[in-house]
Amino acid sequence: MRKVSIVAPLLCYAVLVMLAQVSLAKAAQKGAAGAGGTLSGSWLVTADFTGVPFYYRLELKQDGDKLTGDFGGDKLEGTLSGNAIHFVAKDEHSGTDELRGTVQGTTMSGTLVFTDPGDPSHPETHSFTAQLVPERRTGTPQRHEFTPTAFYRQFSPLNKPVLTVSPGDTIHTTTVDAGGVDEKGVTRVLGGNPETGPFYIETAMPGDTLIVRLTHVRLNRDWASSDDFVVGRALDNGLAVKMKDVGKTVRWHLDRERGLAAPESPSDHLTRFTVPLRPMLGCVGVATGPAQAPPGTGDSGGYGGNMDFNEIVEGATVYLPVRVPGALLYLGDGHAAQGDGELNGNALETSMDVEFSVDVMPRKSAAMPRAEDDEFLMAMGIAGSLTEGLQLATTEMARWLEERHKLNPSEVASVLGTAMRYDIAEVVDPLVNVVARVPKKALARLQKSGR
Numbered sequence: 001m002r003k004v005s006i007v008a009p010l011l012c013y014a015v016l017v018m019l020a021q022v023s024l025a026k027a028a029q030k031g032a033a034g035a036g037g038t039l040s041g042s043w044l045v046t047a048d049f050t051g052v053p054f055y056y057r058l059e060l061k062q063d064g065d066k067l068t069g070d071f072g073g074d075k076l077e078g079t080l081s082g083n084a085i086h087f088v089a090k091d092e093h094s095g096t097d098e099l100r101g102t103v104q105g106t107t108m109s110g111t112l113v114f115t116d117p118g119d120p121s122h123p124e125t126h127s128f129t130a131q132l133v134p135e136r137r138t139g140t141p142q143r144h145e146f147t148p149t150a151f152y153r154q155f156s157p158l159n160k161p162v163l164t165v166s167p168g169d170t171i172h173t174t175t176v177d178a179g180g181v182d183e184k185g186v187t188r189v190l191g192g193n194p195e196t197g198p199f200y201i202e203t204a205m206p207g208d209t210l211i212v213r214l215t216h217v218r219l220n221r222d223w224a225s226s227d228d229f230v231v232g233r234a235l236d237n238g239l240a241v242k243m244k245d246v247g248k249t250v251r252w253h254l255d256r257e258r259g260l261a262a263p264e265s266p267s268d269h270l271t272r273f274t275v276p277l278r279p280m281l282g283c284v285g286v287a288t289g290p291a292q293a294p295p296g297t298g299d300s301g302g303y304g305g306n307m308d309f310n311e312i313v314e315g316a317t318v319y320l321p322v323r324v325p326g327a328l329l330y331l332g333d334g335h336a337a338q339g340d341g342e343l344n345g346n347a348l349e350t351s352m353d354v355e356f357s358v359d360v361m362p363r364k365s366a367a368m369p370r371a372e373d374d375e376f377l378m379a380m381g382i383a384g385s386l387t388e389g390l391q392l393a394t395t396e397m398a399r400w401l402e403e404r405h406k407l408n409p410s411e412v413a414s415v416l417g418t419a420m421r422y423d424i425a426e427v428v429d430p431l432v433n434v435v436a437r438v439p440k441k442a443l444a445r446l447q448k449s450g451r
Helices: 014-034 237-242 386-405 409-419
Strands: 041-049 052-063 066-071 074-081 084-090 096-104 107-115 124-132 143-145 163-165 170-175 195-201 209-219 223-227 249-255 260-263 280-286 304-306 317-321 329-335 352-361 370-372 376-383 421-426 432-439
Touching: 041 107, 066 084, 074 096, 096 124, 170 195, 170 329, 195 352, 209 280, 209 329, 280 317, 329 352, 376 386, 386 409, 386 421, 386 432, 409 432
Parallel strands: 143 170, 163 195
Antiparallel strands: 041 052, 041 124, 052 066, 066 074, 074 084, 084 096, 096 107, 107 124, 170 352, 195 329, 209 317, 209 352, 223 249, 249 260, 280 304, 280 329, 317 370, 370 376, 376 432, 421 432
């Protein structure tokens, strides 16, 4: 379907739809009064595709009875006659989207007709509803204390939000380890990277970017576990034979005062072996929509998820594309330390004490997760092979440099060719994660023109 490839299909579950509608309706009343009762503003359109809602962003500008704007990336023109609205949006391939409906207060409803230029004799007609996108709340950001009582094992829009917050707010919470064990050693949930959340962020709409700033990522117990195993992707045949008898669980002592981890029962050659503690979150992700089955928390993709990148530490900022109203943010899979690639099939798995703030970047969305800290811009390439991951990461970094510094292709090539670094973040899960990194020092003399 023509529009599906332009704007990702999203939420189809009643609980979240109702929550989004309540949030939108409250803000829409305020927004409509502030706009003088016109239709001008941003609207969230929900089209019904045989029982599955697809979400589109609608930007309207009203001048008397004339309407202009943008629908799902295509320019539109239309009219308002009484409470009857009509517009047509055209794309660069001569496809059209025609909306006819009625306006009642701060809502719209009616039909959408999508016409594909390759098959104009078979247009698709779908019913729709629409409401104004809420305005960002003003005032002092809030700090929320959240104690989780349930944990989830899918990055799913099915799960009811545990807390609703506004952009700028801070949340302090905890996570269980990958096996579902909390800071007291109590098993709270079946293992498999159970997540804390999801958190509903007001004003976050499809096509936006969610900003997650990790202000506090700390250990809250003195032990972790891992395995003495090496993932098959990293082995040649000879090393695989040598590794055939490994696979035991290794328990580690976490010395938080000294900042070191060591095996609790070391073998002869590891009696003095220690590794520096560097707490990180293996999972930071948002919910996906109904175009795919909800992925498990061992998976990763454009939504983030189980990225297992060891630079997602305190002080890092993560950027994730919003795919459902409210974004629905999940966090978990704490690691006390992890080498590149997560070669053991896990890291030093432990529970975590986490504080983070959230924000929303309206109408900007990347294909892959991004991150940054004081030293680097970092773009993920999550794919089925290391080659494809390398390509995606490079492409995402190039796009970021184009957006942030307005570089042309020649300039991008010069920067990447001299400053690029790559990390193989994760190779154990179905999809690998290759990360492209560019030092901010190399960009210091470039003009910054966006995030």
